[in-house]
Amino acid sequence: MHVQPSCETAVVAPPVSLRWPKEGAARVPYKVFSDAGIYALEQQKIFRGPVWHYLCLETEVNKPGDIRTTWIGETPIIVTRDEEGRLHGMVNRCAHKGALVCLKNKDNKKSLTCVYHAWNYNLDGRLRGVAFRNGVRGKGGMPEDFDLSQHRLQPIRTEVMAGIVFGTFSDEAPPLEEYLGDRTTAFLKRNMDHPLKVLGTHSQIIHNNWKLYAENVRDSYHATLLHTFYTTFKVNRLDMDGGIILSDRKWHHISYSKRATLEASAEYMQAQVHSAQYGSELDGPELLKAWDGFDDQITHSIQTIFPTLVIQLTLNSLAVRFFVPRGVDKTELYWVFLGYEGDTPEQEKMRVMQGNLTGAAGLVALEDGCINAFVQRGTHGSDDKASFIEMGGKTAESNESSRATEAAVRGFWHGYKEIMGFEQ
Ligand code: FES
Ligand SMILES: [Fe+2]
Numbered sequence: 001m002h003v004q005p006s007c008e009t010a011v012v013a014p015p016v017s018l019r020w021p022k023e024g025a026a027r028v029p030y031k032v033f034s035d036a037g038i039y040a041l042e043q044q045k046i047f048r049g050p051v052w053h054y055l056c057l058e059t060e061v062n063k064p065g066d067i068r069t070t071w072i073g074e075t076p077i078i079v080t081r082d083e084e085g086r087l088h089g090m091v092n093r094c095a096h097k098g099a100l101v102c103l104k105n106k107d108n109k110k111s112l113t114c115v116y117h118a119w120n121y122n123l124d125g126r127l128r129g130v131a132f133r134n135g136v137r138g139k140g141g142m143p144e145d146f147d148l149s150q151h152r153l154q155p156i157r158t159e160v161m162a163g164i165v166f167g168t169f170s171d172e173a174p175p176l177e178e179y180l181g182d183r184t185t186a187f188l189k190r191n192m193d194h195p196l197k198v199l200g201t202h203s204q205i206i207h208n209n210w211k212l213y214a215e216n217v218r219d220s221y222h223a224t225l226l227h228t229f230y231t232t233f234k235v236n237r238l239d240m241d242g243g244i245i246l247s248d249r250k251w252h253h254i255s256y257s258k259r260a261t262l263e264a265s266a267e268y269m270q271a272q273v274h275s276a277q278y279g280s281e282l283d284g285p286e287l288l289k290a291w292d293g294f295d296d297q298i299t300h301s302i303q304t305i306f307p308t309l310v311i312q313l314t315l316n317s318l319a320v321r322f323f324v325p326r327g328v329d330k331t332e333l334y335w336v337f338l339g340y341e342g343d344t345p346e347q348e349k350m351r352v353m354q355g356n357l358t359g360a361a362g363l364v365a366l367e368d369g370c371i372n373a374f375v376q377r378g379t380h381g382s383d384d385k386a387s388f389i390e391m392g393g394k395t396a397e398s399n400e401s402s403r404a405t406e407a408a409v410r411g412f413w414h415g416y417k418e419i420m421g422f423e424q
Contacts, residue, residue, distance in 0.1 A: 016035070016037040016038050016041050018031060018032070018035075018038065018422055019422075019423065019424070020417055020422045020423065020424045021386050021424070022424050023394070024394075024413075024414075024417070024424060025389070025396055025410040025411070025413035025414040025417065026388070026389050026390050026394045026410055027386040027387060027388065027389065028215075028386055028387045028389065028413055029383070029385075029386045030379035030382045030383060030385050030386060030387065031383040031384075032209075032211065032416075033208070033209040033211065033212060033328075033329075033375070033376060033379055034209065034328055034329065034376075034379070034380060034383070035328070035383070036328055038420075039209075039325070039327075039328040041420065042073070042325075042420070043073050043074055043075075043325075045419055045420050045421070046073070046307055046416075046419055046420070047072050047073025047074070047075065047169075047307075047325075048072075048073070048075075048169045048170070049169075049170055049172075049173075049419060050168070050170040050172035050173040050174075050419075051168060051170070051173060051179075051306065051307060051419065052159070052166040052167070052168050052173055052176055052179050052180075052305075053072045053073075053166060053167055053168060053307070053308065053309075054070075054164060054165075054166060054305070054308065054309040054320070054322045055068075055070050055072075055077060055079050055089060055158065055165045055166060055167045056068040056070050056079050056164075056165050057163055057164060057165065057196060057198070057320065057336065057338075058087075058160055058163045058164065058165055059163060059195075059196045059197070059198065060079075060106065060198070061079050061080065061081045061087065061165070062081065063081060063108065064081055064082065064083045064084075064085060064123075065080075065081065065083070065108045065109055065110055065123065066080065066081045066106075066107075066108050067079070067080050067102055067104075067106065067107040067108065067109060067112070067123075068080075068105070068106055069092055069102050069103075069104065069105055069106075071324045072156070072167060072168075072169065073324070073325055074324075074325060074326075075091060075169075076091065076092035076093065076100060077089060077090070077091060077092055077156065077167060078090050078091075078092045078101065078102050078112070078125075078153070079158070079165055079167075080112075080123040080124070080125075081123070082122070082123040082124050083110075083123065086124070087158055087160065087165060088123065088124045088125060088155065088158070089155065089156040089157070089158040089165070089167040090125040090153040090154055090155050090156060091153060091154040091156065092153075093153070093154065094114040094116065094119055094153075095119065095127060095151040095152055095153060095154075096114065096116070096117055096119050096130075096151075097116065097117075099114055099115070099116045101113075101114045101121065101153065103115070109123075110123075111123065111128060112125075112153075117130075117131055118131040119131065121152070121153055124155075125152050125153035125154075125155055126149075126152050127148050127149075127151045127152050128148070129148075130142060130146075130148070133146070156168060156169050157169075157170075157171070157173070159175070159176040161176050161177065161180065161185065161188060162185075162188045162189045162191075162192035162193040163192050163193060163194075163196050164188070164192060164309075164320070180247070180252065180305065181247040181248045181249065181252070182248075183245055183247060183254070184247045184252045184254070184303070184305065187245075187254050187301070187303055188303065188305075188311065190294065190296075191301070191303070191311055191313050191318060192311065194340040194341075195340060195341035195342065196338050196339075196340065196341070197338065197339045197340065197341050197343070197348075198336060198337070198338060199337040199338060199339050199348065199351060199352055199355070200337045200352070200355070201334070201335060201336050201337070202334075202335050202359060202360055203332055203333060203334045203335065203360075204332070204333050204335075204359075204360035204369060205326070205330060205331070205332055205333075206323075206330075206331050206332075206333055206369050206372055206373065207329060207330060207372075207373040207376060208329060208330075208331060208372035208373050208375065208376040209325075209328060209329055209331065209376060210307075210308065210323055210324075210325040210331045211412075211416070212331075212372040212375050212376060213323050213331055213333065213368075213372055214304070214306075214307060214308065214323075214412055215409050215412060216368050216371070216372055217302060217304050217310045217321075217368075218253055218255075218304055218408035218409045218411065218412050219406060219408070219409050220238075220244060220255045220302075220403040220404075220405065220406075220408065221391050221392075221403075221404060221405065221406050222371075223236055223238075223255075223403075224236060224237050224238050226367050226368070226371060227364045227367055229357070229363050229364050230364060233282065233288060234259060235259070235288065235300060235314065235315065235357070236257050236259075236300045236314070237257070238402075238403055238404055240257045240258055240259060240261050241257065241258045241261035241297075242255070242256050242257030242258060242300075242403050243255075243256060243398070243399055243400030243401060243402070243403065244398060244399050244400070244403055244405060244407055244408050245398045245400065246396055246397065246398045246407060246408060246411045247411075249415065250396045250410075250411035250414045250415060251306035251411065251412070251414070251415035252303070252304055252305045252306050252411075253303070253304050253407075253408035253411055253412075254301060254302070254303045255301065255302045255303075255403060255408065256298045256300065256301040256302075257298070257299065257300045257301075257403070258297040258298055258299060259299035259300065259315075260297055260299070261297070286350075286353060287353055287354065287356060287357075288315065288354070289350055289353070290315035290316050290350060290354065291316065291347065291350070293316060298313075299315060300313070300314050300315070301313045301314075304408070304412075306412065306415050307415075307416075308322050308323045308324070309321075309322050310322070310323075312358065314354065314357060314358065315354050315357075316347070316350055316351050316354055317337070317351055317354035317355050317357060317358065318337070318338045318339065318351065319335055319336060319337045319338060319355070319358060319359075320335070320336040320338065321333060321334065321335050321336075322334050329376055333369075335358070335359050335360075337351070337352070337355045337359075338351075339351045389406045389409055389410055389413075390406070391404065391405055391406040392404060392405020392406055392407050393405070393407065394410075395407070395410070396408070396410035396411040396414050
């Protein structure tokens, strides 16, 4: 669907002065993690700009009347399915005085009614009725020139790919498939283009700028160093076959590994790569009980879609993560754990069990929840300094033979610089 967003007065972010270091995406000025002016400019250029954003899963709005609320950056959004089966995206802001119209995460209704003065909207966002429009006993009410059709919930463009509903404020954003690129689209379909079943959701506040999480999920360098559980129990190690694939514009990435290549490796058996925990055993080995769901040997993958979407498939733990900026140093991270319709009860149990690896209280991902805050705190007050991101080279290219690289992190900054218009 493609609809014209309605005209409204744009709130212009304050001017920002930032000269990017001459090394380009291999350096990131720490100022971008704590500067309020840059944060405001991102809301305009990225979250209201020519970028597609995750809104929700199509399965969450399957039936007529289904409603899901979400965000694009700081802007609250509603996704609905109307009686004719069409999807709509719109800003969750009443056309009267701006109150939130939908208050629940999920709902099913025939129409949308604002609780403040009861203005009522169709599921496509058109205004249907205004309380006391004709006043009471002939007194009060709206002026004669009041026209219902001139007021509605602000629509946004939406498109669906592999069961995911994306939205954008911008008419300049290319069609979604073009925005994603061929390889991103193909891998997204591999993991997500199946009838999906939501197994559970949760969210957590992380105390860092949203871009530190965007970096962290592209940072294949840290995965086996910070997350010692991965290496100890051979879920993901850098000596497994694997690689990094960057999209054509470098904004999105896929990191993957093949567990069986390690287990089958004779050299590995002789020259084991030790971890701090080597020799540890799990009391509950069923945590890692898994089956091969695909025929490409990939057993661990993290896919990012610029700016704030992540799809993980670790063993059989499939999850969508998306993160929402909640201020310059605060981010809300949402997790949706998934299975496929048609999974056996045993397979579903394995997916739920493996879900314990990640999430707010997971064995692995809690480390990411705090490491980003360490960077937020460590860089505080160092606006004139920058990070050093040269592992695996200085450019942002795919590397299908090694994941000892920060190429995908550089890819993110490449996209960020481009869209923010920061000159070197
Ligand atoms: S703010 Fe919604 S009806 Fe008044
Ligand atoms: Fe991590």
